[in-house]
Amino acid sequence: MPLDAVVNILVSGLLTGLVFGLSALGLSAIFGVTRIVNFAHGEMMVLGMYLALVIFKWTGIAPLVAVPIVGAVLFCVGYALQASLVNRILTAPEHMQFLLLAAVAIILIALLFIVFGPNAQNVALESAYDSFEIGFLIVDAHRVYAGVGALIVSGLLFAFFRFHPLGKAIRACADNLRGAEIVGLDVRHLFALTFGIGAACIGAAGCIILMLVDVHPHLAPSYTLLAFIVVIVGGMGSLSGALVAGALIGMSEALAGLLLQPSLKSVFSFALLILVLLLRPQGLLGVKAR
């Protein structure tokens, strides 16, 4: 296989993987703090894609530029969901939490079907067929924008959790919930904020990936599954792990398509998942439970 083909594919896989990583960041942040597994993850991502599509069709604003708007809307959705529903079942058995979010997923997908129908839709940007040529490297322009966009949003999220007082308070809840309550933090409000921030990340990922993929409601379950793989490989609750695992899965899928057989791409990511579960159950950058 020519070297230029391998490098082209690796770069393309890396850029796509960064978007997978951004999407999984939302799932990881929510689980890391609230210990709730968001089974409506893919549905929220597809909702983000449709919001970006509507904004584009009504105003002509490109999906990448619409990231703050869609992120804000999804933040409100996530906050409301946690504050009104999930907070009520924080201490309930895990299967009840699962059922609640699975029900939210089903309702969301049904609403998307009703409003947008079953057909695939896309944004017809003028730059749709552009690519950058650097020596032997030919990279899809949208993939570059998507990868850079994912890095910027991820950087903002990391900075928020590291430097902002609210981010520090949320981390305190994740580290020691009882301690956080004793020092007077409003844990339920912080949980809702976390769900909102996670949802905003998912919405941003939806916006960005709309530049690469046509949207239809049937996409949702596959995105939920993909995010689960990324989060488990990266380490449940590890933000940097999610981003690294996203990039790794993007590249390994692309490479598997190139060197083995394209139809084996998804088999490869599942094989990676099994390998990580066997050899490093806490994930690549996860912390072993004590």
Next chain:
Amino acid sequence: MLKATIISGEDSIMFSKKNLSRRVFNAGAAAMAAGAASGLGFNIARAQGAALKVGVVLPRSGPQGKIGQACQQGVDLAVPVLRELGYPAIEQMQVDTETNVQRARAVTEKAIQDGAKLIIGAFDSGATTAIAQVCEQRGVPLVINIAAAPPITEQGYKFVFRNFPTAIRIVQDALALQKEIFAMTGKAPKKGVLLHVNDTFGESVKGGILALFGGANMPYPLPAPIAYDPNARDLSAEVAVAKASGADIVWTVSRLNDSMLLTREMVKQRFEPMAIVSSGPGFYEDQYLKTLGKVADHVISCVPTYDPNKPMTKKLRALAKTMFPDVNIDTNHVYSFEAMLIAADAYKRAGSDNAVALADALRKTDIKDHSSVGDGIRFDAKGQNMTLGLAAVQNRGGKLLVVAPKAAAEDKVIFPVPGWRARG
């Protein structure tokens, strides 16, 4: 004296109060209750006059949703045509497979329970294989509109009839059409690459290509094929592999969404073959033409389709202009229309919606006035129409033009095709 009659066109069941004992009545009532409880329903045959209840099983949502909707337009086109030709009415039961084989099986069962006397469907080979089993088990005739996997009509089924070429025939004709195009233009590619979906249809056509290519004396070699998932979100790796192979002709066996992904990736990766030649749906679909605009131009699809010179095609095109003004009729419309034509024709000759009578009538089908490429609609002992052929259709400015075989051509083929950037 009470006398009830259930007429089934050919035979009738009669009973009178005089012969009806309490024991017989109770046994009958129990049987009816058991039948109702098991959801079997009552297969009461109706004499002609009433509309024939037909379950139209199509992928109306999911990745193949747009194709299913195009097939439904073909079914809708049939309604006024059949009325004009004096055929009996058909009552449609519209059923959605959601592009899912298991779902196709379940909804077909349900349609039969709800009274469908004949099934039409189901576009996809996998779904059609599943519903053919259901129809055979339940003894309800199935008229296949589109599905190419050869085994469907090799099972010895008595109630399954296919008016669509098998994968082997599709490949034979595709090879012949490609050679005709190379001869017409005096240009031939040096190396090919085959990209195909790995579903039932894709694997069937790939099997046909691998079996027949070696003996077809083609001017180019075809190395190992590249398979991919029809629901793939990203085909950049597949296109990169195809490009790296050095091929100058791309042969595809695709669906709709993946045909758009493939084209976009080829443009982005600046992969400029002499042509894309398709042996499947996708590249001639309206959504492909409308979504991709000028980039969609010049793709050549060697597919079962309409013969533009046949009077029925002209009638369908004229009708489509009024019923669906923005739509190009294509394979989906034509073969779904013909499935309705076959059903109505059989019902007219059977004189009843009795399953056995309908199947017998279907076996004796001989329709000469139709639209598809081929010499009429007739079924062999396996229920397969062996007279059908293919045509090469080229996309031009959002329209479809038949460019080969020469006898059916509407315009000259453009080959090699212009580069992506040269299309605007």
